[in-house]
Amino acid sequence: MSRFPLSTRIKDLPPYLFAELDRKKEEVRARGVDIIDLGVGDPDRPTPKHIVDRMKRETAVPANHQYPSYEGLLSFRSAAANWYRRRFGVSLDPSSEVVTLIGSKEGIAHFPLAFVNPGDGVLVPDPGYPVYHIATMFAGGRSHFMPLLRENGFLPDLDRVPRPVLAKAKILFLNYPNNPTSAVADRKFYRKVLGFAEEHDLIVAHDVAYTEIYFDAKKPMSILELPGAKKRCIEFHSLSKTYNMTGWRIGFAVGNPELVAGIGKVKTNVDSGVFQAVQGAGIEALTSGDEITDAIRRTYRERRDILVPGLRALGLDPVEPRATFYVWIPVPKGYTSASFCSHLLEEAGIVTTPGNGFGKSGEGYIRIALTKEKRRIREALSRMQKVGF
Numbered sequence: 001m002s003r004f005p006l007s008t009r010i011k012d013l014p015p016y017l018f019a020e021l022d023r024k025k026e027e028v029r030a031r032g033v034d035i036i037d038l039g040v041g042d043p044d045r046p047t048p049k050h051i052v053d054r055m056k057r058e059t060a061v062p063a064n065h066q067y068p069s070y071e072g073l074l075s076f077r078s079a080a081a082n083w084y085r086r087r088f089g090v091s092l093d094p095s096s097e098v099v100t101l102i103g104s105k106e107g108i109a110h111f112p113l114a115f116v117n118p119g120d121g122v123l124v125p126d127p128g129y130p131v132y133h134i135a136t137m138f139a140g141g142r143s144h145f146m147p148l149l150r151e152n153g154f155l156p157d158l159d160r161v162p163r164p165v166l167a168k169a170k171i172l173f174l175n176y177p178n179n180p181t182s183a184v185a186d187r188k189f190y191r192k193v194l195g196f197a198e199e200h201d202l203i204v205a206h207d208v209a210y211t212e213i214y215f216d217a218k219k220p221m222s223i224l225e226l227p228g229a230k231k232r233c234i235e236f237h238s239l240s241k242t243y244n245m246t247g248w249r250i251g252f253a254v255g256n257p258e259l260v261a262g263i264g265k266v267k268t269n270v271d272s273g274v275f276q277a278v279q280g281a282g283i284e285a286l287t288s289g290d291e292i293t294d295a296i297r298r299t300y301r302e303r304r305d306i307l308v309p310g311l312r313a314l315g316l317d318p319v320e321p322r323a324t325f326y327v328w329i330p331v332p333k334g335y336t337s338a339s340f341c342s343h344l345l346e347e348a349g350i351v352t353t354p355g356n357g358f359g360k361s362g363e364g365y366i367r368i369a370l371t372k373e374k375r376r377i378r379e380a381l382s383r384m385q386k387v388g389f
């Protein structure tokens with residue numbers, strides 16, 4: 001018996017499927033194997049220099065050494081609003097419709113605390129970013145998982161959500177471009193979402209961390225581009241993936257002012273906002289020229305264009321990513337997500353992520369992140385060919 005038993009909310013957390021994989025990874029590494037880690041969704045390239053330089057200047061400003069405001073500098077929120085107007089043609093009031101976040105994960109994790117009562121339902125994509133479900137649990141809510149299937153373009157089939165679930169549901173979480181499937185949603189889908197949310201009085205919480213990592217001429221859209229969307233939608237945006245800034249911890253949420261204020265209420269009580277120097281660097285990032293994000297997209301595109309044809313040549317049937325830096329791959333016959341990941345790790349020294357780590361419907365897939373140089377991706381392909389499956 002432990003003297004300090006963990007709370008049920010921690011004990012009830014879904015099993016950490018990566019623990020076994022982490023252990024195996026260390027075991028293989030200890031054997032002296034040169035490991036190619038294509039598991040983590042963390043950009044490998046550094047933050048662009050002009051952003052780092054701005055940060056250096058901002059740290060010297062004494063006003064930045066004090067507590068920031070919980071909702072963020074108005075100058076950062078204005079930069080975010082201007083960026084939304086430029087990129088999506090969406091108008092936002094920076095003082096009431098934008099809140100600065102300590103990374104979008106922070107906002108997503110806190111959001112249900114503001115709007116979910118014990119027993120309330122939350123609609124969660126499966127496979128999906130684990131935070132939607134965990135945040136729901138922490139708020140005492142119940143997740144209803146919506147399968148994302150290849151035959152539906154990895155969009156949830158909203159008509160299949162049972163009536164009794166809808167009667168109790170408060171929030172619909174969505175994430176496009178999607179981690180882990182790389183799917184993109186179109187205007188038709190967002191229109192359907194909005195109609196559905198109106199009909200069932202749902203909040204739409206859209207995680208848009210990957211809108212700038214795209215490969216098609218047609219850019220991913222914001223649900224806020226639809227007329228009336230601001231009535232019930234909030235979007236969580238992040239500088240992490242767009243500008244190679246995962247370590248800096250800065251993002252923002254935009255949309256309906258009551259929803260934005262709800263996050264603010266939680267934040268005032270649990271954190272004290274983002275270091276103002278980081279917000280200054282964030283302004284620098286959001287006002288970057290397109291050449292910065294073009295270069296980042298080009299990097300992932302080149303890697304994608306090596307990996308995807310290479311996997312096909314090996315007889316696999318990967319989903320061709322139109323956005324994000326992930327490749328979602330059905331496992332070969334005879335394998336599960338976990339056994340295929342183990343095979344690649346133990347025989348070829350390649351780390352990938354088992355699809356079931358993102359939810360039940362991710363079983364039968366693995367995810368490869370395009371976060372290593374082309375040379376390493378080629379090396380991974382040649383090792384896969386050598387070991388077979």
Ligand SMILES: *Cc1c(COP(=O)(O)O)cnc(C)c1O
Nearest residue numbers: 103104105129179209238240251
């Ligand atoms: C990386 C990621 C985020 C979180 O990014 P932050 O670094 O917290 O801003 C949010 N959602 C998805 C789907 C992600 O992959």
